[in-house]
Amino acid sequence: MNIGILLLIVLGISGLGYYFGRQRALSLSAKSGRRLHSLPGYYGQAVALFAGVPALLLMIAWLFLQPLVLHSHVSGMIPDSVIPEGGARSLVMADVERVAGGLDALMESGGLDEAGLDRLRADFTNMRSRLADVGVAVGSEIPAEVLEAAKAFRNGHSTGQALMAALVIALSLGLGGWFYFRITPEMRARNTSETFVLALLIGSSSVAVLTTVGIVASLMFETFNFFKLYPAQDFFFSTVWNPQFRGGSDLGILPLLWGTLYVSFVALFFAVPIGLMIAIYLSEYSGKVLRGFAKPAIEVLAGIPTIVYGLFALITVGPFIRDWIAQPAGLGSSSSSVLTAGLVMGIMLIPFVSSLSDDIINAVPQAMRDGSYGLGATQSETIRQVILPAALPGVVGAILLAASRAIGETMIVVLGAGAAAKLDLNPFEAMTTVTVKIVSQLTGDTEFASPETLVAFALGLTLFVFTLGLNVIALYIVRKYREQYE
Incomplete structure (x- = not known):
């Protein structure tokens, strides 16, 4: 499922949660004859927050972690014999991702199906031609191992996207529905809503700090790798x-x-x-x-x-x-x-x-x-x-x-x-x-x-x-x- 569509779905669930949460609070108050502890909007706001924020956080975490996990898994499928002499595994993985993107484009355009992919697996020239039709440039030869890795990468990405969509929607509906049925006139909805918003603000304010820490950590890690390959004294004191x-x-x-x-x-x-x-x-x-x-x-x-x-x-x-x-x-x-x-x-x-x-x-x-x-x-x-x-x-x-x-x-x-x-x-x-x-x-x-x-x-x-x-x-x-x- 497209990320934009999934985002709209979560926001739509949150909006409906606000409306139905507010209506439920008013309905329970009218039936029981008891005054609400908080304004009706706080009940709807709490339902909307529980329905939207955790689901969005899960989606962000999934989008960050899925490429790392998938890249590590597919990279292990590539044998050392495929890596060019003096090259790097990362360059082969770049070819894998390009081929996987081309396969996606061919699938979406209707120019290739699973059976056709199996038939083309041994036909490198035809495969290069089909990928070139969708603007994907690859080397003079596509090894069978790279093609298998590309297929696994495409399948893993599609499966991950579908699983993410299902979990995000389920979490949004589950938490929103859970809080919806907990609404009572005596519930301190304002306190719950304000506590949730306070936690959200604290998390947002920590983004700058965590971003700085992440930037410095990434720079230091790669700099350490550089100084293992090149003398530090030559870097800092050379004039050339x-x-x-x-x-x-x-x-x-x-x-x-x-x-x-x-x-x-x-x-x-x-x-x-x-x-x-x-x-x-x-x-x-x-x-x-x-x-x-x-x-x-x-x-x-x-x-x-x-x-x-x-x-x-x-x-x-x-x-x-x-x-x-x-x-x-x-x-x-x-x-x-x-x-x-x-x-x-x-x-x-x-x-x-x-x-x-x-x-x-x-x-x-x-x-x-x-x-x-x-x-x-x-x-x-x-x-x-x-x-x-x-x-x-x-x-x-x-x-x-x-x-x-x-x-x-x-x-x-x-x-x-x-x-x-x-x-x-x-x-x-x-x-x-x-x-x-x-x-x-x-x-x-x-x-x-x-x-x-x-x-x-x-x-x-x-x-x-x-x-x-x-x-x-x-x-x-x-x-x-x-x-x-x-």
């Missing part, structure tokens, strides 16, 4: 980045880290002063009409897709810097450069700094301004010596958010700064960043167990630790200066 998927790679992070910091510094050097001046002007000097127009207009910059910024850097900013600055000064001849990416990224970051800083400055109590004016300070002196120091923690947070956004940017760097990994001080030279290389190392049909692929996780974990260090430093600065105004 030259991945070769046939062996003999140099995977030093220093050129990538330097490019990341260089581009981010240029972007922040451009965005932070302009963003702060915009925030100060809009909050302290501009009128309501201008502020009402200018602030939304500036915030539009934050909604522009980064690929558009990248094209702007590639087509407009890069050639302008090359033709009017770099080449006349003899500093470079490429339109892709650190300065190009940094300036365009700085334009993108202006709303992050200006909008947040504007809100923070407006949140400074008016009493602090009035006190400064009462002591004879001018407006500019009040801004410099009272408002900005009081708003410093929030401004630092806005700058930190912009820095995190700059460090994690990819598309602008790809199109504006190029893909050259090198250590250079010239801002008119092409360089690259950690995020760009993470994408490039995980792109393509490459062996996942190789150092050239696993290095992406080591790069990601290093970037995570680096940004975490920035957060700690910023938090220390914020707390140190905040004490002066509390």
Whole structure:
């Protein structure tokens, strides 16, 4: 059964549970002549929650666990003789999944049935042709073991989906019906409903924590596998980045880290002063009409897709810097450069700094301004010596958010700064960043167990630790200066 249809069925059962639960509470109250402990809606809400939430949680857990179990089971069916020399089992499993998807498409289109599949099992050429008809590309030969594994994968997936649908619907009807028949006028339905909602909110709030733990754990696990294949000292201290998927790679992070910091510094050097001046002007000097127009207009910059910024850097900013600055000064001849990416990224970051800083400055109590004016300070002196120091923690947070956004940017760097990994001080030279290389190392049909692929996780974990260090430093600065105004 389609996941969307199953979801609609569960939501429909929950909606009916709400209606019938509410009606049952009103009916029992009228028959017995006793007042309900809670409002009628709480009885319906409790039935709806019991009918919907556990069933949806089961569906989510099933969708997460079924691929893992099925993949492990089918992978064990593939003999070592089928795995190409120097290849990986994961690549064969990728072929199995593609063939299984093609079989599904052929079954759905009516072009193949179970008997036809048995007839085609030994006819590799015909099978490749039938799969190509539904857009599935496979190798020059489909071994019989791979075809059997694909059939088992398809059957296991279909069986799992059907079993999941049956269990989810049964759980929804069972729990909803169980609570429906427990309804009495004396039941504390409000307490039950609010306790259920509280547990749901706690579970939802834990998603962020669990997601962070999962991200860090996955990065650490794959990074550990990488360092078993590649020396850690060469990764952290080598100044050469030259991945070769046939062996003999140099995977030093220093050129990538330097490019990341260089581009981010240029972007922040451009965005932070302009963003702060915009925030100060809009909050302290501009009128309501201008502020009402200018602030939304500036915030539009934050909604522009980064690929558009990248094209702007590639087509407009890069050639302008090359033709009017770099080449006349003899500093470079490429339109892709650190300065190009940094300036365009700085334009993108202006709303992050200006909008947040504007809100923070407006949140400074008016009493602090009035006190400064009462002591004879001018407006500019009040801004410099009272408002900005009081708003410093929030401004630092806005700058930190912009820095995190700059460090994690990819598309602008790809199109504006190029893909050259090198250590250079010239801002008119092409360089690259950690995020760009993470994408490039995980792109393509490459062996996942190789150092050239696993290095992406080591790069990601290093970037995570680096940004975490920035957060700690910023938090220390914020707390140190905040004490002066509390």
